[in-house]
Amino acid sequence: MTLFDPETQVRPVEPPRAVHYLLPLAVGIIATGVVSWAGPVGPLWGALVGLATFGVLFWIDVTKHWIDAVVLVVGGILGLSFFDWVLAARTGPIDFKLSLVAAIGWLIYGAATGFVVYRNRPGYRPTIIGYQALAWGGGATLALFTATSMGVLAPLNARQIGNGEIQALTVGLFVVTGLSAAAVGLGANLSLATRLPSLFAGGVVLVLTVMAYNEIQFSTAAIATQMTRIGEIADDFWPPVWKWPKSLGQPDTFNIIQPFIETFQIAIVGAVTGNLLALPLAFYASRMTSPSNVAYRIAKGFLNVVRTIPDLVWGIFFATAVGFGNPFAGALAMIMFSLSIMAKLLSETVDSISIGPLEAARASGATHTQVIEYAAFPQVKPNYVAYSLYIFELNIRASVVIGFVGAGGIGRLLNERRNFFQWDQVMAIVIVIFVSVLLIEWLSIWARRKLV
Amino acid sequence: MGFIEFTNTSVTYPGGLVALRDVTLTIDEGEFVVVVGLSGAGKSTMLRAINGLVPVSGSVLVDGREVVGASQSELRAIRSDVGMIFQTFNLVNRSRVVNNALMGRLSKVPRWRSLLGLWPAEDKEIALQSLERVDIVEKAYIRASDLSGGQQQRVGIARALAQEPKIILADEPVASLDPVTSHMVMRDLQRINQELGITTLINLHFLDLARQYGRRLIGLNDGVVVFDGDIADVNDEVFRGIYGRAITPDDLLNEK
Numbered sequence: 001m002t003l004f005d006p007e008t009q010v011r012p013v014e015p016p017r018a019v020h021y022l023l024p025l026a027v028g029i030i031a032t033g034v035v036s037w038a039g040p041v042g043p044l045w046g047a048l049v050g051l052a053t054f055g056v057l058f059w060i061d062v063t064k065h066w067i068d069a070v071v072l073v074v075g076g077i078l079g080l081s082f083f084d085w086v087l088a089a090r091t092g093p094i095d096f097k098l099s100l101v102a103a104i105g106w107l108i109y110g111a112a113t114g115f116v117v118y119r120n121r122p123g124y125r126p127t128i129i130g131y132q133a134l135a136w137g138g139g140a141t142l143a144l145f146t147a148t149s150m151g152v153l154a155p156l157n158a159r160q161i162g163n164g165e166i167q168a169l170t171v172g173l174f175v176v177t178g179l180s181a182a183a184v185g186l187g188a189n190l191s192l193a194t195r196l197p198s199l200f201a202g203g204v205v206l207v208l209t210v211m212a213y214n215e216i217q218f219s220t221a222a223i224a225t226q227m228t229r230i231g232e233i234a235d236d237f238w239p240p241v242w243k244w245p246k247s248l249g250q251p252d253t254f255n256i257i258q259p260f261i262e263t264f265q266i267a268i269v270g271a272v273t274g275n276l277l278a279l280p281l282a283f284y285a286s287r288m289t290s291p292s293n294v295a296y297r298i299a300k301g302f303l304n305v306v307r308t309i310p311d312l313v314w315g316i317f318f319a320t321a322v323g324f325g326n327p328f329a330g331a332l333a334m335i336m337f338s339l340s341i342m343a344k345l346l347s348e349t350v351d352s353i354s355i356g357p358l359e360a361a362r363a364s365g366a367t368h369t370q371v372i373e374y375a376a377f378p379q380v381k382p383n384y385v386a387y388s389l390y391i392f393e394l395n396i397r398a399s400v401v402i403g404f405v406g407a408g409g410i411g412r413l414l415n416e417r418r419n420f421f422q423w424d425q426v427m428a429i430v431i432v433i434f435v436s437v438l439l440i441e442w443l444s445i446w447a448r449r450k451l452v
Numbered sequence: 453m454g455f456i457e458f459t460n461t462s463v464t465y466p467g468g469l470v471a472l473r474d475v476t477l478t479i480d481e482g483e484f485v486v487v488v489g490l491s492g493a494g495k496s497t498m499l500r501a502i503n504g505l506v507p508v509s510g511s512v513l514v515d516g517r518e519v520v521g522a523s524q525s526e527l528r529a530i531r532s533d534v535g536m537i538f539q540t541f542n543l544v545n546r547s548r549v550v551n552n553a554l555m556g557r558l559s560k561v562p563r564w565r566s567l568l569g570l571w572p573a574e575d576k577e578i579a580l581q582s583l584e585r586v587d588i589v590e591k592a593y594i595r596a597s598d599l600s601g602g603q604q605q606r607v608g609i610a611r612a613l614a615q616e617p618k619i620i621l622a623d624e625p626v627a628s629l630d631p632v633t634s635h636m637v638m639r640d641l642q643r644i645n646q647e648l649g650i651t652t653l654i655n656l657h658f659l660d661l662a663r664q665y666g667r668r669l670i671g672l673n674d675g676v677v678v679f680d681g682d683i684a685d686v687n688d689e690v691f692r693g694i695y696g697r698a699i700t701p702d703d704l705l706n707e708k
Contacts, residue, residue: 356538356540356541356542357542357543357544359505359538359542360536360538360542360543360555360608360611361555361558362505362531363503363505363531363534363536363621364531364532364535364536364555364556364558364559364611364612364615365527365528365529365530365531365532365533365534365558365559365615366528366555366558366559367528367558367559367563369563369567370558370559370563370566370567373566373567374544374547374551374555374558374566375544375555378544378546378547378551379544379545379546381546382546
């Protein structure tokens with residue numbers, strides 16, 4: 001037997017690429033659109049969608065058999081007649097529930113395409129029918145719901161839609177669902193099983209995203225309306241007013257500097273203390289340098305808890321504990337904030353240090369603390385300094401916000417002026433914050449670059 | 453002082469891999485022993501059994517002290533008398549050369565001094581003397597990463613010497629070096645052994661280096677000692693017994 005026999009070599013078929021679907025899809029869409037615009041409803045364009053899909057399958061060599069054409073056409077007629085009927089007979093606006101019901105039509109059609117794939121591609125299990133059905137149905141639901149809820153089809157919701165419009169909608173859906181379904185089921189030679197988890201995850205993310213857009217009432221129309229008011233808003237904020245009386249009957253003074261210095265001090269105390277406390281914790285929270293598995297878990301668990309609590313909540317907590325408006329509360333909150341970030345960043349850096357020097361130190365009889373101090377710490381020292389500067393930067397910004405919940409500093413002043421609707425004074429404060437944050441950032445970036 | 457006694461010593465790693473099987477042998481004070489074997493034969497494991505860096509069973513006596521079952525502080529005491537040199541040097545690249553050498557003094561100074569970095573003058577002196585002994589003291593205050601490979605290995609040796617050890621373990625000390633520097637490092641180790649009488653164990657891959665510098669040779673194959681004797685008695689047949697094959701140019705440094 002020879003080692004290389006060209007007769008026995010099996011070359012894999014080149015998997016079809018997305019571009020292969022485009023031409024027949026475009027032909028199908030145009031044909032469907034042209035015919036449906038002329039008036040005929042459901043059954044006819046169902047048949048055309050089926051034929052167009054057959055065109056795709058024919059083109060990419062999945063099937064050339066007439067039976068498959070029949071299956072697709074029948075599936076199209078059944079499915080899209082249902083879709084048509086649901087939309088035409090509706091009484092209310094198109095909401096998520098209605099989209100779901102209407103999409104059952106596409107589900108039927110999807111099953112037909114899945115059946116054709118299953119019949120023609122060896123290696124696919126019958127579950128492909130279900131997956132195809134879900135892909136088409138899910139895609140249709142999402143497309144319909146997204147289009148209506150995001151305001152693209154808002155006019156459609158205002159009144160009963162006519163036949164032509166449903167057709168247009170259907171064509172649009174065909175593009176969305178057709179392309180996604182083609183990607184799902186017909187990427188024939190790659191094992192579907194390996195793609196399903198990521199497709200499923202992608203689907204879930206997509207659904208959640210669409211629901212989120214809807215829930216927060218994201219609307220392009222609203223933005224457009226509000227934009228016309230921008231002139232009024234600008235009048236309130238501009239020009240900034242730098243001086244105002246500290247209390248009633250007093251002369252105008254420049255009141256921003258003092259609370260700003262307080263913010264600065266909060267940030268310094270928070271960053272320095274937090275970063276120092278984070279140092280031993282970070283080494284305990286890395287498998288590389290943790291003295292034991294138990295210590296590792298405790299340190300990691302503690303850090304996870306601290307990190308889950310947002311800085312704002314720390315601010316509220318400490319403001320309640322040590323006094324509302326007290327900068328000490330802000331400093332304590334910033335300590336926890338800095339500690340959690342530094343320990344996280346540093347412990348991950350420690351994870352990647354080289355283990356050789358640690359072994360060398362251990363082999364010389366050093367204690368665990370000595371190993372960390374002399375073999376591990378020097379390896380992460382530049383990172384530690386760089387992170388410290390970065391965290392100081394974050395602290396300045398965070399301590400502004402913390403002031404809002406009673407932790408002192410310029411945030412407190414900002415909140416106070418805001419409560420009096422003194423927008424021009426708020427503007428002055430915002431400018432001061434903006435300029436100083438920018439300056440500190442530049443300084444910090446410059447210093448970090450010097451270090452590397 | 454400075455003797456090592458293996459008695460039925462085995463090393464089994466947590467994954468279940470047995471890297472050293474039932475080794476029994478004695479190394480006397482001041483000996484210069486070369487350990488050879490294929491990679492994976494257990495050379496590194498044998499060295500690390502001496503300072504307890506691997507999970508060891510049976511018995512290993514180092515200078516009369518038992519490694520097996522030793523507490524952390526007992527282990528540190530044993531390790532402080534055993535200097536180790538590594539294939540990849542294992543220096544702290546960002547630290548200065550002298551600080552790397554000072555790491556050999558970590559086990560000798562009070563903890564509070566090491567924590568604060570307040571090294572006693574005599575320890576600094578010992579570190580500098582170790583650097584002098586390997587002729588690298590003029591680089592004392594530059595970063596370890598700025599040195600060449602051969603220079604870095606000398607710092608590695610100086611770090612071991614700074615421990616004022618009774619035993620030196622060298623794990624493939626020349627495997628990352630070119631032939632010329634390899635000979636320099638081997639001569640350094642030989643000189644240290646002769647001048648200071650420090651018991652020395654070296655893992656080597658190259659057989660000609662072993663012949664040239666070694667006196668006693670231990671051959672390992674799959675964790676078992678298959679040869680232990682005078683280097684002069686090592687012939688091709690012995691070699692085949694250790695390596696399971698004939699000598700090839702790859703096994704000789706000077707052929708490369």
